[in-house]
Amino acid sequence: MVALVATAACSDSADRDPATEPAGTEPAGTETAPAETGPDPAETAAARPGGEIVLAVEQWPECLNPLTSCANATWMIWSVLVHVLPGLMEYDINNNIGASPVLAEAPTVENGGAVLNDDGTLTITYRLNPDARWSDGTPITSTDVWFTWRAKLDTEGSLNTIGYDLITAVDHDDPLTAVVTFSEPYAPWRYLFGSILPAHAFDGSTDISGHWNDTIPISGGPWLQESWSQEQHILVPNENYWVPDRMPLVDRVVMVPREDTDTEIVALQTGEVMAAFPQPFPGAKERLAPPLAFVAGAGTYIEGLWINQIAPDRQFEITKNVRQALAYSLDRERIADVALGPIIDDPVVLQCAGWNPAFGDWCADDFAHYGQDMAMVTELLTAEGWTRPDPDGLWVNEEGVELVLQWNTVAGNKRREDVQALVVEMTRPFGIGWEIINYDPGELFQNRLPAMNFGPVALFANSTSPDPTVTAHYDIDGIPSEANGFSGQNFTAYASQQASDLAFAIDAEVDETARLELVRELGTLLGTDVPWIPLYVLPNLLAWNPEVLDGPGGWVSSVYGGFYDMYDWTVVG
Numbered sequence: 001m002v003a004l005v006a007t008a009a010c011s012d013s014a015d016r017d018p019a020t021e022p023a024g025t026e027p028a029g030t031e032t033a034p035a036e037t038g039p040d041p042a043e044t045a046a047a048r049p050g051g052e053i054v055l056a057v058e059q060w061p062e063c064l065n066p067l068t069s070c071a072n073a074t075w076m077i078w079s080v081l082v083h084v085l086p087g088l089m090e091y092d093i094n095n096n097i098g099a100s101p102v103l104a105e106a107p108t109v110e111n112g113g114a115v116l117n118d119d120g121t122l123t124i125t126y127r128l129n130p131d132a133r134w135s136d137g138t139p140i141t142s143t144d145v146w147f148t149w150r151a152k153l154d155t156e157g158s159l160n161t162i163g164y165d166l167i168t169a170v171d172h173d174d175p176l177t178a179v180v181t182f183s184e185p186y187a188p189w190r191y192l193f194g195s196i197l198p199a200h201a202f203d204g205s206t207d208i209s210g211h212w213n214d215t216i217p218i219s220g221g222p223w224l225q226e227s228w229s230q231e232q233h234i235l236v237p238n239e240n241y242w243v244p245d246r247m248p249l250v251d252r253v254v255m256v257p258r259e260d261t262d263t264e265i266v267a268l269q270t271g272e273v274m275a276a277f278p279q280p281f282p283g284a285k286e287r288l289a290p291p292l293a294f295v296a297g298a299g300t301y302i303e304g305l306w307i308n309q310i311a312p313d314r315q316f317e318i319t320k321n322v323r324q325a326l327a328y329s330l331d332r333e334r335i336a337d338v339a340l341g342p343i344i345d346d347p348v349v350l351q352c353a354g355w356n357p358a359f360g361d362w363c364a365d366d367f368a369h370y371g372q373d374m375a376m377v378t379e380l381l382t383a384e385g386w387t388r389p390d391p392d393g394l395w396v397n398e399e400g401v402e403l404v405l406q407w408n409t410v411a412g413n414k415r416r417e418d419v420q421a422l423v424v425e426m427t428r429p430f431g432i433g434w435e436i437i438n439y440d441p442g443e444l445f446q447n448r449l450p451a452m453n454f455g456p457v458a459l460f461a462n463s464t465s466p467d468p469t470v471t472a473h474y475d476i477d478g479i480p481s482e483a484n485g486f487s488g489q490n491f492t493a494y495a496s497q498q499a500s501d502l503a504f505a506i507d508a509e510v511d512e513t514a515r516l517e518l519v520r521e522l523g524t525l526l527g528t529d530v531p532w533i534p535l536y537v538l539p540n541l542l543a544w545n546p547e548v549l550d551g552p553g554g555w556v557s558s559v560y561g562g563f564y565d566m567y568d569w570t571v572v573g
Contacts, residue, residue, distance in 0.1 A: 048237070051571030053253045053549065055563060056264045056276040057233070059410075059441035060257035063213040064228060066195055068157045069450035069486070070213065073441060074301075074463065078277070078561030079255055080228070083235060084219040085195040088126055088145070091559050095300065095359075095466060097190050101243045102132045102140055102220070104176075114189075116510070121168070122182040124189055130176055131242040134198050135219040142172035145180070147199035150206035157209055157485050159450070160478070162471050163192045163507070187510050188469040196220070222246045222567040223253070232256050248567040259441060260412025268292060268543055275544035275552050277562035279461075280343040281415050284541060294543040296343060297557035298358050301461035302350055303339075305533040310479075310493040311456035315401045318456050321380040322403075323530040327370040328377050329430035330423065336536045338422050339415050343539060350534040353526040354473050355519070356464035357537065362519050366527030367534055377430050388431050395431040404433040408448070409459040411438035416459050419535075449491050452480050458491075461538045463559065468519050469507050474531075476500035494531035548572050 059075035066081055090100040099106035104127045107113025115123045132140040152164040166186050171179035182189065198218050202208055216225050222243070223235040233255040237248040256273065258264040261281045267273045269292065278284075280296070288294040305326075309318045316322075332349045340347035348357070355362040378388075386395045386403065395403040409416040417438070424434050434457075439448065448454040462473075472478060476495055478488030502522040509515045542562035544552040551569035556562050 048247075048251065049249050049570050050251045053250050053275070053566065053569060053571065054273045055253065055255045055566075056258040056267050056273040056278075057255045058259060058261075058264055058276070058278055059445070060230065060259060062442040062446040064216055065209065065211070065213050066197070066216075067151060067155045067159060068209055069159060069446050071159055072450055072489075073445040074461075074561075075441070078563060079233060080216065080225070081195055082221070082560045082564055083223040083566075084216055084221045084225055084238075085197070086132070086140070086220040087195055088193040089190050090194075093555060093558060095557070095559055097466065101246075102129055102196070103127060104129050116185060120184055122185050122189065124180045124182070126178040126180065128176045128178065129242075132220070133240055133242060134200075135224050135238045135240050137240055138198065138200055139175065140196070140198075140220055141175040142170070142178035143175065143199045144196050145178035145193065146170040146172040147202070147206065148193060148196045149180075151197055151202075151208050154206040155209050156207055158487055160472055160487065160489050162469075162475060162478070163188060185508050185510050187515065188465075188467045188507055191465060191467055191469070222248050226252065230257070246567045249570050253566060261414045262412070265543075268545065271545065271548070274549040275542070275563070277540075277542050279413060279415060280340060280539055280541050281413075282342040282418060284343050288543050291545060291547055292543055293546050293553075294541060295553045295556050297540045297542075299538045299540045299557065300356065300358075300464055300559045301538040302354070302356060302464055302534060302536075303459070303461040303538045304350070304353075304535045306455070306458045306460065306462075307492055307530070307532050308452060308455035308458065309495075309531075310452060311406070312453055313406050314456045315404070316397055316399075319384060320529055321384050323533075324370075325377045325380040325430075326405075326427075326432060327367070327530050327533050328373045328380070329427045329432050330370070330533065331372050331426060332370070332533075332535055334426070335419055335422060339419050340536060340539065343541065347536055350536050352523050353532060353534050354464075354470035355468060355523075359464065359466040360468070361516060362468040364520060364523050366523040369527075370533075372426075372430075374430060377432075381431075392429075393431065394433045402433060403431060404435055405457050406435045406437060406455055407457045407459070408444060408454050409438050410441050410444060412440075419459060450480055450486050452486075452491070452493065454491075465559070468515060469503075470522070471503040471507055474499045474503040474522075474526075492531040494529070496525070496529060496531075499525055499529070499531075546572070 057075055057079050059073055061070055061073050061076035063070040070076055086102045087100050088102055089097050091097050107124050113125045149164055149167055149170050152158055152161055163186055166182045167180055168183050169181045201218050219238045222238055222241050224238040226234040226236045235253045241247055258267050261278055264276050264278050265287050268276050307323055336347040336349050351365045351367045352363040357363040381395050385398045388395050420436055472489040475490055476497055478490040479493045480486040480488050502518055506515055506518045509518060540556045542552055542556045550572050555564045558564050
């Protein structure tokens with residue numbers, strides 16, 4: 001799965017000249033609040049029930065850098081970042097966004113924290129909690145907010161800078177007040193600064209591409225990273241954490257990679273691990289029967305066939321007609337039944353390209369007209385010179401190349417491999433063939449996707465949020481390339497200026513009715529251009545053994561993953 005970073009078009013970093021910097025952009029670390037006494041580590045440890053939790057992690061990150069392609073894998077966020085790096089705003093258990101413990105309060109129009117100025121700029125004032133501190137005792141200050149902004153823009157290979165590139169200044173003169181100025185209205189501002197960085201940990205350099213690739217030594221969350229390798233990840237309580245309700249109750253958590261569904265579930269069944277957060281898989285109800293327990297919930301990830309129009313291994317141009325023909329060869333209701341039927345009742349086909357039906361009214365029926373239609377496939381392909389010499393064979397273009405698409409997904413993910421097998425049979429009568437090449441999660445999500453070296457078709461899930469921003473998907477300047485340092489998350493290489501402009505217009509529009517009109521316009525365009533083919537919303541599934549572990553289940557539908565509240569879990573016995 002891919003973590004969609006709600007962040008704008010790439011910005012080239014440059015050497016900063018203090019003489020030309022806007023006010024409030026002096027080097028990080030020049031202002032800090034005085035250190036205060038945090039919780040007493042000895043008292044905290046004495047009150048802890050203790051014990052060790054062992055968890056199976058479905059996708060193992062290749063590296064840990066929170067800004068580069070390392071962060072393209074969802075499990076890097078779920079297994080590492082949400083436990084150690086705080087954000088300014090955060091989601092609650094129902095995925096409503098509000099102030100995190102780092103803030104004294106959320107910025108609003110009513111409290112003067114969110115102001116649309118007469119000159120068209122937007123000012124957001126974050127008032128920080130004076131108790132907030134990093135694990136080394138250093139206070140979390142407005143300088144950390146400034147540093148995070150600059151690091152997003154200045155780090156070589158920064159995954160996504162959407163939204164941050166609209167910020168013109170972060171005033172951090174007052175350590176407890178960060179005043180963020182945007183050059184124009186930006187409706188998804190709440191979703192920026194989802195992780196903030198400790199400025200004092202980077203020696204003043206705002207390019208952190210060479211840092212934190214195999215360790216994150218400082219924490220601002222409930223947990224502190226003791227060690228991380230390709231074999232295991234160990235977290236221990238952050239004794240300087242200032243939020244009593246989130247102080248961990250166990251002595252340590254050990255995460256181990258179990259990167260295919262069968263291995264993951266066997267590890268749970270045999271007691272090798274205590275809990276797992278697997279993707280939904282066929283036979284889940286039977287394999288997770290007592291003494292195991294599991295809970296399924298609404299998901300925040302949408303799954304589909306993502307079409308890389310500039311795939312290096314493509315044998316022909318992936319035109320709109322080809323993409324539409326593929327959509328007309330699929331029975332997506334049957335695909336959803338095969339993929340999700342064994343897990344949830346009445347799975348629903350996703351009919352929009354980027355929005356989650358669970359969040360507001362943004363998702364419409366933009367793809368509802370696509371169903372298996374041989375006449376449409378024939379019309380679309382014939383119009384571009386494709387022929388079918390053998391009525392039972394594959395389409396062939398004017399150069400004699402057969403219509404065969406390379407298809408990648410996660411090796412060992414049975415649900416996705418079942419979908420592949422189904423689609424291969426499903427599209428054969430329509431003259432469309434496939435070459436299946438699957439990869440382990442790290443190779444696919446952290447190496448091939450960011451370098452646009454996949455497909456042209458890949459099956460994976462992408463994150464969604466309650467805000468309708470989809471700029472990362474459709475930003476024309478966000479197509480990763482050598483020229484932009486492989487930044488951006490437009491992994492379909494969808495080069496539509498109209499779609500890009502509409503996506504940015506959605507972000508700039510603060511009126512909900514007007515935003516909905518723009519979403520509808522973009523959705524209609526996507527339903528015609530078919531940059532990717534939506535399949536379904538992926539439900540979440542959390543499984544554990546209640547004989548050895550107490551507490552899981554509450555955050556199954558969270559954007560932070562099912563392990564987010566493990567600070568509240570305890571070992572039984």
